[in-house]
Each structure stands twice: as C-alpha cells, then as structure tokens.
Amino acid sequence: MAGMDRVHICEVGPRDGLQNAHHLMPTEAKKAWIAALAAAGLKEIEVGSFVPPKLIPAMADTAEVVKYSIGIKDLKVVALAPNLKGFQRALEAGAHKITFPVSASRKHSESNVRMTPEQMIEEVRKCAQLPHPGVEIEGAVSTAFGCTMQGEVPEDDVVRIASALAEFCDCVALADTVGYANPAQIKRVFRKVKHQIGSKLEAAHLHNTRGLGLANALAAYEEGVRHFDSSMGGLGGCPFAPGASGNVITEDLVFMFESMGVKTGIDFQKLMVARDLLRKAIPQEPIYGHTPEAGLPKGFRAAA
Ligand SMILES: [Zn+2]
Numbered sequence: 001m002a003g004m005d006r007v008h009i010c011e012v013g014p015r016d017g018l019q020n021a022h023h024l025m026p027t028e029a030k031k032a033w034i035a036a037l038a039a040a041g042l043k044e045i046e047v048g049s050f051v052p053p054k055l056i057p058a059m060a061d062t063a064e065v066v067k068y069s070i071g072i073k074d075l076k077v078v079a080l081a082p083n084l085k086g087f088q089r090a091l092e093a094g095a096h097k098i099t100f101p102v103s104a105s106r107k108h109s110e111s112n113v114r115m116t117p118e119q120m121i122e123e124v125r126k127c128a129q130l131p132h133p134g135v136e137i138e139g140a141v142s143t144a145f146g147c148t149m150q151g152e153v154p155e156d157d158v159v160r161i162a163s164a165l166a167e168f169c170d171c172v173a174l175a176d177t178v179g180y181a182n183p184a185q186i187k188r189v190f191r192k193v194k195h196q197i198g199s200k201l202e203a204a205h206l207h208n209t210r211g212l213g214l215a216n217a218l219a220a221y222e223e224g225v226r227h228f229d230s231s232m233g234g235l236g237g238c239p240f241a242p243g244a245s246g247n248v249i250t251e252d253l254v255f256m257f258e259s260m261g262v263k264t265g266i267d268f269q270k271l272m273v274a275r276d277l278l279r280k281a282i283p284q285e286p287i288y289g290h291t292p293e294a295g296l297p298k299g300f301r302a303a304a
Helices: 013-020 027-039 062-069 084-093 106-113 117-129 155-166 183-200 213-222 250-260 268-281 290-294
Strands: 008-011 044-049 076-080 097-103 136-142 171-176 201-206 227-230
Touching: 008 250, 013 027, 013 044, 013 076, 027 044, 027 062, 027 268, 044 062, 062 076, 062 084, 076 084, 084 097, 084 117, 097 106, 097 117, 106 117, 117 136, 117 155, 136 155, 136 201, 155 171, 155 183, 171 183, 171 227, 183 201, 183 213, 201 213, 213 227, 213 250, 227 250, 250 268, 250 290, 268 290
Parallel strands: 008 044, 008 227, 044 076, 076 097, 097 136, 136 171, 171 201, 201 227
Antiparallel strands: none
16 A cells, blocks of 8 residues: 555665775765764665775775764664674674675676685675674675676576575575666566565665666565665765676665655655765765756655
C-alpha cells in the first residue's frame, strides 16, 4: 500500500565517494559532513575503510572518523574491512557494522585484495568467528553484475558466494561496483540470490556509471529490496576497478522514493545543507544530482 512503505538508505559517500575522489577531504570537514548527513535523517553512514593507509590515503583517518561518528545519536556507523587486520581495527574503533567486500570476479578479487573469492570468503568466516558483540557483519558481493577486468561475471558465481556468506554474515548485499547492471539483470540476480538466502539478502549497492542507477534501484525495489547504498553528489568508484564511477546519487534516490510515496526518513532541505558542506570541503571535485540542480517540483510533498 502506497504511503505505508519505507526504504532504508545507507550513505556511502564518506567511504566509496571520498576514496575515489581526486581531492582529499580534511578530517574535520568529514566529521561536519557526516554530522550534517545524520541531521538530514540518514540513519546509516559508511564513514570509512580500514585499508592500509599507504594504499588509500583518503581513508587514513578512518579510525578517528569512526570514533567521532559513534557519538552521533541514532546513527549506525559502518566501516569497510578488506581483511582480518581491517576487521580488528574496525572493532577497536567501535564501528556498529562492518562490511566485507567479496568480489565475484576472480580478476577483480585478486587485484583488489590479492585473494581469490574463495580465500576471501574464508577470511570473512575467520573474522565472523571472532567475538564481535553487538557488531553486525555484512558480506557484500562486489562486481556481482559484471567487471571491467573480467567482463561477464557468471550469475552462478554470485549465487554461490552470496550463499556462502549468508552462513556466517548477518546480511548480504549485492554490488554493481562498476555500473554494468541493467534492470532486468538486477531483478534476475536478486531473485536468484533471494531464493537461496531469503531475508539475509538485504542491500543493493549501485553505481551510476551508465546512467542506470535509479532504474536499477527501482528494479531492485520492485524485487523487494528495501536497503540501498548511495552517495551524495554521486561521488564514488573503485580505485581498483578502472572505469568505475559514482554511486547512485542520494539526493535523486531520495526524491524518487519520496515522490513515489515511499518514506526515506530523509529531509530534502537538510540534505542540501549537507551537500553545501560537501561542495565547500572539496570545491574542485565534480558533484552531480538532477534534483539538486532542478529543485523540487512545485507542490512537491514528501511521503507521509
Ligand atoms: Zn561501490
């Protein structure tokens, strides 16, 4: 029933966005931006990644950013960990949820984490077996819809990896890391995975590389998905997947759902305040968004 429905949006700009931006955002600006995003109604924010700082300097302050963010009321603070060491650092910093990317593309996996997908699944299993009271573990199947290095990624590989992760993760996400997916494929793959793991399948992580981000989000929504990752201003990409560009744009995703009568819990005007902070913090970085450029339609009403 329209009006009763709601979606949950996780803002991944501070991680997926900034790790691929050309300009570094100072730590204090990151904190102010995250606080503004939370004030706009985002209840979950992926604030950083515990990768080796030498590999991605933009993520070097993740521990400090996590420690700050867990002080924000009602905010679920997510951090990415690529391995056991990252997991331990994330736990130490106090992250509420830790997400592990497991690439379904063998070539991407070897380049990204220097492990095969099978070795990466074992790494996540090892972490999940360590004590982590109250901390949620997400297994995110990346390059689930294609890969710039390998090309096609067999759907059976995606289903197999998602099923393995569902054994010991609290939830599983499917990620179109490089923006290859189309809506028909999104529906097909989400349906296949859901058939295997049911409600453990949670989020859709989509990129807008070919302009299909919103179409893919809607396709996932129609398949029953209610958790979406997106990034303010469409920042984002993957430094180890050449050709990957920005995430689906938070502002446009919020507008799409709210105008459909689907609640996001996010206040559009306050979202613009956060967008201003982003623009001021890294003014040379291109940021996108159709609704922020055009403004809300006359007479627009958010979902009630
Ligand atoms: Zn991504």
